[in-house]
Each structure stands twice: as structure tokens, then as C-alpha cells.
Amino acid sequence: MAGGEREFKSGFISIIGRPNVGKSTFLNRVIGQKIAIMSDKPQTTRNKVQGVLTTDDAQMVFIDTPGIHKPKHKLGDFMIKLAINTFREVDLILFMINAEEGYGRGDEFIIEQLKNVKTPVFLVINKIDQIHPDQLIVLIEQYKDMYPFKEIIPISALEGNNVERLIQQIQECLPEGPQYYPSDQVTDHPERFIVSELIREKALHLTREEVPHSIAVVIDQMKQEENKDLIHVMATIVVERDSQKGIVIGKQGKMLKEIGQRARRDIENLLGSKVFLELWVKVQKDWRNKSTYLRDFGFRD
Numbered sequence: 001m002a003g004g005e006r007e008f009k010s011g012f013i014s015i016i017g018r019p020n021v022g023k024s025t026f027l028n029r030v031i032g033q034k035i036a037i038m039s040d041k042p043q044t045t046r047n048k049v050q051g052v053l054t055t056d057d058a059q060m061v062f063i064d065t066p067g068i069h070k071p072k073h074k075l076g077d078f079m080i081k082l083a084i085n086t087f088r089e090v091d092l093i094l095f096m097i098n099a100e101e102g103y104g105r106g107d108e109f110i111i112e113q114l115k116n117v118k119t120p121v122f123l124v125i126n127k128i129d130q131i132h133p134d135q136l137i138v139l140i141e142q143y144k145d146m147y148p149f150k151e152i153i154p155i156s157a158l159e160g161n162n163v164e165r166l167i168q169q170i171q172e173c174l175p176e177g178p179q180y181y182p183s184d185q186v187t188d189h190p191e192r193f194i195v196s197e198l199i200r201e202k203a204l205h206l207t208r209e210e211v212p213h214s215i216a217v218v219i220d221q222m223k224q225e226e227n228k229d230l231i232h233v234m235a236t237i238v239v240e241r242d243s244q245k246g247i248v249i250g251k252q253g254k255m256l257k258e259i260g261q262r263a264r265r266d267i268e269n270l271l272g273s274k275v276f277l278e279l280w281v282k283v284q285k286d287w288r289n290k291s292t293y294l295r296d297f298g299f300r301d
Ligand code: GDP
Pocket: 017, 018, 019, 020, 021, 022, 023, 024, 025, 026, 126, 127, 128, 129, 130, 155, 156, 157, 158, 159
């Protein structure tokens, strides 16, 4: 059992823009490198996870924002509110435009909405393979005065130009956070949820309500060791404050060790196999604000 903290970034990223600007093409390209399509997952009516990209240092959860994709339609107040709330909940917004088309009324609408949120926004100018570099300069000049974009990044989602760099910039922009989804597999393993609940239960029980119920447990990995009757489970206990982290780890790691030993026994019974359990504790301020997304995937607050 190991205590301590890993430096890891994670966050939710909304890709918005008029139809046909290349949002899906971009996602598919990202899928080309290790991404997992999540479209078969349960979804809220509001947001759906489109894909998860996990690198060594970060996890990027791309989500779809219904409503804002069709800004030409007359959206009711309700839909607009919904869209704006979604903007507030994500960590980053990618506003994608089509370099060939340039500025349009749909963009004007989206930019108006963005003015009400603090979430950073990248302007992604897609389809640069279709234009002359001089045109690109004109476009950047035009857009940069419309809104304080955090970054303006020209790409070709189709040909892949600059996509790596965009991913890099996204990663840099994300806050520290837990890995929400497993990187090794994407299947909706019900066992994973039960395992996380077993750990959570032990943590809550042993800390005797000193740690509120806002605690979450994320299973980072659950893997059968090759040729061994042993399942390796890596999990992170997510708390909201440093003080809670101290309680969960305990003096010289005693509390965490106890949580781990008790949870391991239960998990071994559940899985009918020996278990090697590694636990980390991570402070994620405000993680509850992101619970809208987590709840659908078996996390509870
Ligand atoms: P979405 O509606 O925003 O999801 O747009 P799509 O990803 O479905 O793309 C719409 C069309 O634009 C498709 O025919 C894509 O092949 C094309 N497209 C997307 N990205 C690029 C690009 O970088 N360059 C070019 N030339 N075409 C692109």
C-alpha cells in the first residue's frame, strides 16, 4: 500500500461550433491515439461523453454539448441556460470554426454566450488545409478581438496538422485532478463500481464521519497479473480538502493501511482471487461540481 499523491491532470472539455466545422473529425483523429469511444455509455440528456484520451500525465474527457450545436435555431431561454451551465461545468471549451467559411451568425451567437462564463476558451481554426496562410492571418486578426481566447490554434483535423500541439495545449490548461476513467479498458465493468464502493465504505467507516460523504473512490486500474491468481487494483480516494487527506492517510500512513487491508479482504471475497491493492489519496477541490458527469458512471456524491 502506498500513500502520497501523483501529479495528474484531468478535466472535461466541451467542443462547440457550427455544424460541419469538423468536431467529429477532430475527435476521431484523437481516437486514433488511444481514445475510447464512450457513446455506448449511459447518458444524461444534457451531456454525453464522446471520448476519453488518457496520456501518462492527463486524462481529457471530451463531452458533447447539445443545443449549442445548432445556434441557428431559435433556442428557448431554457436551452440557452442549459448550454451556459454546461460551459461553466467544464474545464475548457474548444470553440471550433471552419477556416474556409470564416465568421458567421452562428459564431456570433456562441461568442455572446461565452461572455457569461469564466471557463477558458480556445479558438480552434479547423480546415487550414483548405486556405492560404495569408487568409489564416486575416482570420486570426478578425477573431482575436471578438473574445479573449486563451489560445488560438489552427489545425487540420482531417490531415492532422497541429493536432498534437492542440492536445498538448489542452493538457497544459487542465487542472490537477483524478483519472475519472480507466485507461486500460473502457468496458463498463460493474465489478469496478463494487470495488470502489467497498473501499469507500471502509474509508468512511474508519474515519468515523470526520471525512464527509463527499469522498469518492476512483478505480485507476484493475488487472489480472499474468500467469498469477492475483488481481492488481489501483485506486484513488478523492477528498475535497488537505485536512481530509491527512485524516485518510493517518499517522505514518496507518489509516490508509487499515482501509486498504479491510477493503482488500472484501474485494478478495468478491472476486474470488488474491488481490494486490494500491491506494492513493488525492485532494480535488470542488470535485462535487463535476459530479453531474460522474454520477452517470457509477460515482455517487
Ligand atoms: P461536425 O459537424 O462539426 O462534427 O463536422 P464533421 O467532423 O462531421 O466534418 C464535416 C465535414 O468536414 C466532413 O466532410 C469532414 O471530412 C470535413 N472536414 C473536417 N475536418 C476537416 C479538415 O481539417 N480539412 C478538410 N478539408 N475537411 C475537413
